[in-house]
Amino acid sequence: MTKSSTFDQRSRRCCDDSGVELVRLVRAVSSVADQVTAAVVLETTAIK
16 A cells, blocks of 8 residues: 555656646747747748
8 A cells, every 4th residue: 555655656746847847838938939920920921
């Protein structure tokens, strides 16, 4: 019982860590995408 419970806690902790990393990655990618979009919009409006 104790072995399985400690294993569950460890796996849950690992899953939480990977989830946090995934969220950070998604946020970083979305912020970069926003910057690129803003730059493209500025360039297209400047051309017009």
